[in-house]
Amino acid sequence: MWDFDVVIIGGGPTGCILAEEIGDEVSVLVVEEDKEIGKPIRCAGFVSERCIKEADAYKSILKQKNKIVIHSPKGKSAVVNTKENLFVIKRDKFDQIIFKRAIKKKKVEFELNTKAIRNDGNAILLRNKDGLKTVRARIIVGADGALSNVAKWFSFPPVNTNLYAFQTYIPHNKEEVEVFWGKDIAPSFFSWIIPENGTARIGLASQENPYFYFKNFLNRFTDEKLKITGGVIPIGARKNTVKGNVLLVGDAAGQVKPTSGGGLYTGITCAKEAANAIKEVIFSEDIKKLSKYERNWRKKIGRELYFGMLIHKIRCRISDEERDRFVSFVSHCKELVENNIDIDYLSKIAKKMWKYPATWREILCIIPPYRFIPLVIRSIFK
Ligand SMILES: Cc1cc2nc3c(=O)[nH]c(=O)nc-3n(C[C@H](O)[C@H](O)[C@H](O)COP(=O)(O)OP(=O)(O)OC[C@H]3O[C@@H](n4cnc5c(N)ncnc54)[C@H](O)[C@@H]3O)c2cc1C
Known part of the structure; x- marks a missing residue:
């Protein structure tokens, strides 16, 4: 009756880590609407060593950057040389490293260039260049990012706040990571400059008028016409992330640090918890065990996300x-x-x-x- 034990909607880092973790024992289909894993890039790519280690993606590192300069609205600055090792990564490579490991697992299949368009009970309707088809799975996973359709189809509660982010590249010779703070810069968040080699990723996130603030900020450095990318950062996790045989993971669940907007470490951590719960469900044939995922990811990072949300609310005020x-x-x-x-x-x-x-x-x-x-x-x- 089932085509697969698990169907994962979304082949981002959380979907791929989950597939990798369960793919030796459980049959999995990962559905990804983009043609290529890791593209287009919508990320500043600044992560901790812990994140690289959890993803085992050392080859995606471009540079180590332990110096961060925080700028205040009135031009003061604080220089922080962190003991913790921090890295600028090549984000597409990061995703592809995980994907290449996942696809080698014997029970994992990927369908790229294929969009999940709606659910019909436990069946998911997929559309690709060959037309429409239905896939049935015991467990449905929404790893489909900030604007999760799976969350909408199964009426999950909303995330607390969506931040809207824009980013581009500028020529740049400084070495340190810079963060700019201020009501007139990015009212509810901050803007960033993350150097690569002779260029930098310059970006900003905000709840209100993000494009207006981003253009203002960018004009300080250049008035050239540049290719700008945009993305959504969901903060304040959903009140529940498991419903019957459906679970949400990563950005789809709002598992993102509200202080920085970073979701790679948190998403990957939660994907590993989802993998443990899914394996238990499949071996015991007891779907109720899926709720262990909810308990366990909250035990691991729930308090941290809660603390982060409080800091974010103070920052906005x-x-x-x-x-x-x-x-x-x-x-x-x-x-x-x-x-x-x-x-x-x-x-x-x-x-x-x-x-x-x-x-x-x-x-x-x-x-x-x-x-x-x-x-x-x-x-x-x-
Ligand atoms: C501008 C910006 C900067 C960021 N910078 C950082 C940073 O420096 N460090 C950090 O840790 N995090 C950062 N993040 C957050 C980070 O990018 C996300 O937390 C991370 O990508 C979440 O991974 P995911 O797999 O949950 O979702 P995603 O990476 O969004 O993957 C979801 C996938 O699902 C696919 N999909 C969606 N709907 C469907 C569908 N219906 N059918 C098939 N496929 C579908 C999408 O194509 C996508 O590939 C940033 C985010 C933004 C927007």
Whole structure:
């Protein structure tokens, strides 16, 4: 009755990692609408060493970049030389490395250039150049990115917020990664410059008017007509990510760090949890075991994403003066920040700071707590 044990909609990094993890034991079809895995690129490609390790994609590394400069709205800057190793990657190669491993698994099939267009109960209707066909699977996985159709078909709750991002390349000779912060730069997020070799990826994300702010920011560096790419960054994970025999993973589930918009490490971590739960379901023939995925991914990174969302909400509310003071504070606490920063688990540095009363007293002066107590209480009891 089933064509496959699992059908995965979306051949991005989370879909491919999941296929790789289960593909020795479970029959899998991965459906990808693009002709080529990893393209088009919609990513700044800045990740931790932990992310590279989890994906086993060392060959996608272009450069190591441990120096980050944070610019405040009024022109102050803080230089952070992180102890943690951070890398600029070639994002298409990153995805292709995972894909090439997945496709070698004996029970995995890929259909590229094929779009999943709707569901009919447990059957998924696919369209490609040869026409329409239906595929039936015991488990359906939505790894179909930020604008997940699988989430819509099966009425999953929404993600908290969608940020809209634009990016392009400019000629550039500096070496350090730069982050620009400010109400007039990117009101609810930030803009970035990530150098490659003689060029840089320049981008910005925001909730409001992203293209307007991006063009403004870009005009500081060039007025040339450039090829701009856009993408959506979903933050604030969906309230549930499993429904019956359907699960969501990666951007489709909103498993993205709200502080930075990075979703590679979190998506891959969750895809591995999905793989464990799926194997259990297939071997026990008990579909209820799929809910273990929900419990286990939340145990691993749920708190971190929750903390990140709180920081994001505070970031949206603070003034440019407070942003300025925060950047000065990072300069004062340079050693503490450099030794403890972990871009995948930023809450670690907050916990560390808590041990130094002088530091948290300073933070409370920068961002007066009375302004944020209602927000924190709402977040805790929501
Ligand atoms: C501008 C920008 C910069 C970013 N920078 C970083 C960064 O520096 N570091 C970082 O960690 N993360 C970054 N991210 C986030 C990161 O790109 C995502 O978190 C990551 O790609 C999520 O992987 P995924 O597999 O869940 O989804 P995706 O990579 O979006 O893959 C989903 C796949 O599903 C396919 N698909 C969708 N619908 C269908 C359908 N109906 N049928 C068939 N196929 C379908 C799509 O073609 C796509 O290939 C950035 C995102 C953006 C937009």
